[in-house]
Amino acid sequence: xxxLIHLTVILPLLGFLINGIFGSKIKNEKVIGIIGSSTVGISxxxxxxxxxxxxxxxxxNRSNVVTLFTWLDVGSLNIKFSYLVDQLSLVMSLVVTGxxxxxxxxxxxxxxxxxxxxxxxxxxxxxxxAMMNLILGDNFLVLxxxxxxVGLCSYLLIGFWYDRKFEKGTVPQAAKKAFIxxxxxxxxxxxxxxxxxxxxxxxxxxxxxxxAASFPVNETTFSFIALFLFIGATGKSAQIPLFVWxxxxxxxxxxxxxxxxxxxxxxxxxxxxxRSAIIFxxxxxxxxxxxxxGLMTAFFAATVGLVQNDxxxxxxxxxxxxxxxxxxxxxxxxxxxxxxxxxxxxxxKALLFLGAGSIIHAMHEQQDIRHYGNLKNYMPKTYITFIxxxxxxxxxxxxxxxxxxDEILWNAxxxxxxxxxxxxxxxxxxxxxYMFRLVFLTFFGKERFDTHHTHPHESPKVMTIPxxxxxxxxxxxxxxxxxxxxxxxxxxxxxxxxxxxxxxxxRKLEIYGSHSHFEEIVLxxxxxxxxxxxxxxxxxxxxxxxxxxxxxxxxxxxxYKILLNKYKVDEFYEFMIVVPIQxxxxxxxxxxxxxxxxxxxxxxxxxxVNSTSGVIKKLQTGLTQFYAVLMMFGIAAVLFWIIINL
Amino acid sequence: xxxxxEYYLVLSAFMFVVGATGVIIRRNAIVVFMSIELMLNxxxxxxxxxSSYLGNVMGQLFVFFxxxxxxxxxxxxxxxxxxxxxxxxxxNIDEINLFKW
Numbered sequence: 163x164x165x166l167i168h169l170t171v172i173l174p175l176l177g178f179l180i181n182g183i184f185g186s187k188i189k190n191e192k193v194i195g196i197i198g199s200s201t202v203g204i205s206x207x208x209x210x211x212x213x214x215x216x217x218x219x220x221x222x223n224r225s226n227v228v229t230l231f232t233w234l235d236v237g238s239l240n241i242k243f244s245y246l247v248d249q250l251s252l253v254m255s256l257v258v259t260g261x262x263x264x265x266x267x268x269x270x271x272x273x274x275x276x277x278x279x280x281x282x283x284x285x286x287x288x289x290x291x292a293m294m295n296l297i298l299g300d301n302f303l304v305l306x307x308x309x310x311x312v313g314l315c316s317y318l319l320i321g322f323w324y325d326r327k328f329e330k331g332t333v334p335q336a337a338k339k340a341f342i343x344x345x346x347x348x349x350x351x352x353x354x355x356x357x358x359x360x361x362x363x364x365x366x367x368x369x370x371x372x373x374a375a376s377f378p379v380n381e382t383t384f385s386f387i388a389l390f391l392f393i394g395a396t397g398k399s400a401q402i403p404l405f406v407w408x409x410x411x412x413x414x415x416x417x418x419x420x421x422x423x424x425x426x427x428x429x430x431x432x433x434x435x436x437r438s439a440i441i442f443x444x445x446x447x448x449x450x451x452x453x454x455x456g457l458m459t460a461f462f463a464a465t466v467g468l469v470q471n472d473x474x475x476x477x478x479x480x481x482x483x484x485x486x487x488x489x490x491x492x493x494x495x496x497x498x499x500x501x502x503x504x505x506x507x508x509x510x511k512a513l514l515f516l517g518a519g520s521i522i523h524a525m526h527e528q529q530d531i532r533h534y535g536n537l538k539n540y541m542p543k544t545y546i547t548f549i550x551x552x553x554x555x556x557x558x559x560x561x562x563x564x565x566x567x568d569e570i571l572w573n574a575x576x577x578x579x580x581x582x583x584x585x586x587x588x589x590x591x592x593x594x595x596y597m598f599r600l601v602f603l604t605f606f607g608k609e610r611f612d613t614h615h616t617h618p619h620e621s622p623k624v625m626t627i628p629x630x631x632x633x634x635x636x637x638x639x640x641x642x643x644x645x646x647x648x649x650x651x652x653x654x655x656x657x658x659x660x661x662x663x664x665x666x667x668x669r670k671l672e673i674y675g676s677h678s679h680f681e682e683i684v685l686x687x688x689x690x691x692x693x694x695x696x697x698x699x700x701x702x703x704x705x706x707x708x709x710x711x712x713x714x715x716x717x718x719x720x721x722y723k724i725l726l727n728k729y730k731v732d733e734f735y736e737f738m739i740v741v742p743i744q745x746x747x748x749x750x751x752x753x754x755x756x757x758x759x760x761x762x763x764x765x766x767x768x769x770x771v772n773s774t775s776g777v778i779k780k781l782q783t784g785l786t787q788f789y790a791v792l793m794m795f796g797i798a799a800v801l802f803w804i805i806i807n808l
Numbered sequence: 809x810x811x812x813x814e815y816y817l818v819l820s821a822f823m824f825v826v827g828a829t830g831v832i833i834r835r836n837a838i839v840v841f842m843s844i845e846l847m848l849n850x851x852x853x854x855x856x857x858x859s860s861y862l863g864n865v866m867g868q869l870f871v872f873f874x875x876x877x878x879x880x881x882x883x884x885x886x887x888x889x890x891x892x893x894x895x896x897x898x899x900n901i902d903e904i905n906l907f908k909w
Binding site for chain 1: 832833901904908
């Protein structure tokens with residue numbers, strides 16, 4: 163199955179081509195949906211096969227390269243289009259194709275009746291194609307190909323309903339914002355790639371990382387490489403300062419938010435950082451930067467999430483916050499914990515988004531949670547799955563989020579410091595609070611919508627079955643990575659599986675588990691208690707004592723407004739960057755550089771030619787005999803010249 | 809009696825100059841045309857002269873070609889002049905200046 167791994171990439175591409183070219187002719191939603199979903203489903207099965215095959219191999223043979231063809235061969239730059247099938251890429255491919263397949267199936271129900279049904283599925287397939295290239299590529303250039311590809315698909319899918327309004331602007335504006343902000347990050351990534359090639363004379367992962375592990379390259383070079391790569395990651399994975407596009411990306415259809423802006427694409431940055439673990443490990447300063455940025459993002463995004471009223475906005479900020487956790491994990495050297503959280507987060511966040519989609523679907527595109535209420539009676543399946551996901555993300559003991567989040571918090575304490583842990587736990591508390599705020603406002607209390615006009619109903623099976631499967635995964639997904647604390651001898655299975663990938667980085671970082679299990683238990687209990695407390699508090703505030711929320715928001719009205727306005731980051735960027743660039747473009751680049759310099763040069767050339775020819779054209783008198791005389795003189799001159807040269 | 813070669817050549821040159829002058833100074837297109845024929849014939853005379861002088865038949869052979877070309881050219885040229893006359897009601901060459909700037 164490892165040898166067939168390229169099919170996981172080619173099949174979605176085929177699906178894209180079929181639906182993209184013939185989709186508008188097919189007209190039958192079922193056919194389009196089945197083509198779109200089955201290609202991804204088969205990809206998942208192949209990835210699963212490759213996984214089990216790899217599992218059966220001895221540990222030192224688990225990293226395999228499948229070469230398709232030579233892409234570029236210029237001088238010393240030799241780039242093969244090949245895929246690296248190893249522990250890390252297999253985990254990621256299983257998540258992407260698995261969750262991707264479920265979301266494809268869900269979309270058949272969600273997008274039912276949309277005029278762009280076929281377009282939607284072809285874009286989704288194209289996305290899976292690009293994402294698989296990103297994950298499986300065995301060198302930075304193939305990764306970059308996927309990296310740009312997912313950015314394109316993200317743009318196409320955010321702008322899917324291009325004729326609609328979104329908040330203060332339009333949907334295409336949100337799409338453009340996502341694309342442009344991503345470009346800034348991509349630029350950083352590109353610089354990092356150039357620097358890697360200059361330093362290691364290769365872009366191949368295996369070459370670069372083995373050289374990085376053994377070569378005495380000075381730390382400054384590593385720092386710059388790591389910093390540039392991390393800038394790329396902040397763009398793709400929505401970290402401070404480039405997170406602003408992700409909340410606006412909610413302009414896209416909800417399955418898109420679930421697939422691209424929660425489960426898969428935004429974790430590409432984490433994957434890339436984890437893949438280049440050895441480079442980051444060689445640059446301790448940048449590791450701190452990664453951890454701090456991750457922590458800050460986690461914290462600030464969570465605070466914003468506390469007060470948002472749009473269900474998708476809350477989830478978007480929650481995603482930004484959880485991505486911050488993953489970077490925190492990478493920053494403190496716990497790469498496998500970061501990847502573990504990528505996986506569990508993919509399950510429960512996709513579930514939350516799909517649940518939100520199911521609700522929005524039932525409520526006729528209403529996204530404001532203030533207009534929901536008591537939906538548990540109308541849509542029980544969505545209710546149960548949503549609440550499971552909410553428990554999972556809050557870190558309820560035994561669910562997937564608990565294991566991965568706790569792993570990260572523990573590592574933040576063990577390899578970082580106490581402050582990181584405290585902020586991390588505070589974030590976890592806020593997460594629990596706003597998730598259950600969402601749950602209580604949506605599913606409990608009285609109906610706050612017009613019951614005469616709106617009749618919420620449970621979504622069709624094609625939507626609820628993926629919800630159920632994801633709910634199951636959200637519950638059990640964590641059991642592949644039970645911490646050493648509970649599993650004892652066997653150790654953390656997930657960590658053991660990824661160990662060979664991160665071993666060189668771990669050696670360089672010199673991380674040894676020196677803390678006692680007692681500390682771990684204490685910290686774990688504290689964080690769990692605090693999270694449960696936050697859930698209870700949210701229960702009190704949003705079901706029993708509604709006046710508390712009012713009072714608090716009045717008492718701290720300034721703070722409340724700041725949070726509601728998302729720290730005015732968008733406005734700040736608008737004022738500091740967008741407006742100056744627009745002004746500069748208009749006043750200088752357009753009015754002066756374009757109109758005066760470029761146009762001046764072009765028009766000036768034409769004027770010179772025109773005035774010169776104005777003189778020369780007088781020769782064309784139109785008198786035949788004048789031409790005849792000139793011709794005779796010419797012939798005479800030529801003859802004369804020939805004769806004297808004889 | 810043997811006529812010296814210079815006589816022929818002088819006659820040929822004279823004919824050529826008359827023809828060239830005619831081309832340059834005459835306004836009537838038909839006369840210009842006749843002048844061109846005169847120049848061609850002066851060239852023919854030179855060719856025949858040298859052919860006989862050098863005892864080489866190639867010169868005379870070439871004259872036939874020139875005469876053929878002249879005939880063809882006359883046919884086309886006259887046709888053009890007729891067409892021009894139909895359109896402009898004149899064959900004065902200085903009044904036909906379509907290519908003027």
